Amino acid sequence: MEKALPESVQGPYLSGQLSPHEWQQLFELTPLGIGIFDREFRCRYANEAFAGFSGLPIAELLGSKLSDISPSQAPLINQQAGQAAFRPSSIGALHPHKIGHGHAICSPMQDEHGAPDGLLVIVHDFARASDQHITPIGLQGTASRQFEQLCQAQARLHHLAYHDALTSLGNRSLLQERLELELKTAQLNQQKFALLFIDLDGFKQINDTLGHRAGDQLLRLLAERIRRCLGQRDLAVRLGGDEFLVLLPCMDRQPTLTVLVEQLQLSLHAPAELGHDRVTPSASIGIALYPDHGQSPDRLISAASNAMREAKRRGRNGYLFYSHRMAEQMRERMVLEQGLLKAMEQQQFRVLYQPMADLANNRLSGLEALLRWQHPSEGMISPARFIPVAEQCGLIEQIGEWVMRTACQQGQRWLAQGLTVPRLSVNVSVREMQSPDYVERVTAILAETGFPAERLEIEVTESIIQSVDQSLRLFTRLKALGVQIAIDDFGTGFSSLSLLKSLPIDRIKIDRTFVQALPDDKHSRELCRTIVHLADSLGMAVTAEGIETQSQRQFLQSLRCEEGQGYLFSHPLSKSHLATKLTPHCSALC
Structure with a gap:
């Protein structure tokens, strides 16, 4: 069960608020250039007006540093880089700077908890505004309050677009953007980074037993535990259901990574109070490293996912680094799964029968039916090889x-x-x-x-x-x-x-x-x-x-x-070879 949208964006008739679609149109159609920058002054969002002022297409703006877009902002960024925290006070006192042919006004942004979360940059052409009788937003008086409300509304919309509504972690869109950015950064700096795929163990049973409300409560609690284990540059996202991904930049030392993963597991495994019920959750974690295990977002996510599934198969509540041998096993498993479907359709299965004997007189006392797979190209495949796959894919x-x-x-x-x-x-x-x-x-x-x-x-x-x-x-x-x-x-x-x-x-x-x-x-x-x-x-x-x-x-x-x-x-025998041993006169087996 997902949360509904916040009241401020539920509909156009509640307290005069606009819908998300109307807000989006407002930001795209406004003559103001709007740019959102993260705590490292990298561009997370820009509208067409901002792109026009900067002279760069939006595709190039995203991920670019503010100092590259506007060299006049370099002193600000250099000053902030040396500070231990991102303090709004130092930014709020900025005087307007130039971005392209427009004037820029910078304002700090805060997340839903009131913590510093980035920088909002508004750009306007004052001369053009004067010609068209447009009042510049963000200068003084009532206009300043309207400007602040606009900024806050945009921040809420941005949060909804890039964050999971239930847990407030990032979502797939944010993951995709950050992954692409980290890939470029790691390539330029020849660094490694890690991607963790986290899947809760037995979450469906908790949902089925305690209800979806308890399940949602557990997801929020575990999302907060994940968040507390991570550093400032790390990113945690919820993919959906009980699946989470954690992006860890600059992870060149595997021992450090292992310590962090073990801390995550201990935190997730701690008991949780869900109303009147107490559960002890656990998670299986798969780990993929760039560039060892993949050099694209899709390959890295797939590698981490495969490692997680293998960790779960080995007993759950554990973690596993991806390996190329694991990839071979996954491919073989996929081939077997597809082959099993075809085997059912083409009647490739055979049943053999192995006799059991009375030890006192060697006479036939029973038969055991044994399944075999007569593959058209590989020959007879042992059940020890394909039965586990049949159980995993639901064909058993x-x-x-x-x-x-x-x-x-x-x-x-x-x-x-x-x-x-x-x-x-x-x-x-x-x-x-x-x-x-x-x-x-x-x-x-x-x-x-x-x-x-x-x-x-x-x-x-x-x-x-x-x-x-x-x-x-x-x-x-x-x-x-x-x-x-x-x-x-x-x-x-x-x-x-x-x-x-x-x-x-x-x-x-x-x-x-x-x-x-x-x-x-x-x-x-x-x-x-x-x-x-x-x-x-x-x-x-x-x-x-x-x-x-x-x-x-x-x-x-x-x-x-x-x-x-x-x-x-x-030995196990076919039905035709077994017939002679079943006659009353020939029932002695040896």
């Missing part, structure tokens, strides 16, 4: 639903042919299960394919069970359908006994990294022994993944582990 729900439907359809065909399918396992991502209609989609697939719910096993990772209440509701609904639930890659997450005993879980699958070190590695032996005993005490079955040798199988069997999966029994 569509792909996951296709895998489950395809596997259930094939399982029902085998059953209809009289073949043995004891159990069919399908991997499901956390993002899929977090969809509010996930159980309904599973129900629809079972009804559509006719595959028995009691023979379907859904494999989930440990991360889904960290939220016990949510997982309990979800698992209870799935169990009501008759579906079995297995925890995949067990031992790599952070599950605790209290979590496991609270949830209706049927099976634990020991991760292959522990199985492959058997039987020689002591830690792997003890971990596998503990998992098997834990599962037995909770009434859960155990499957050991990644079994490749007889010694691994024999050790697991000695622990009374019932089921195994791995190359010792079978």
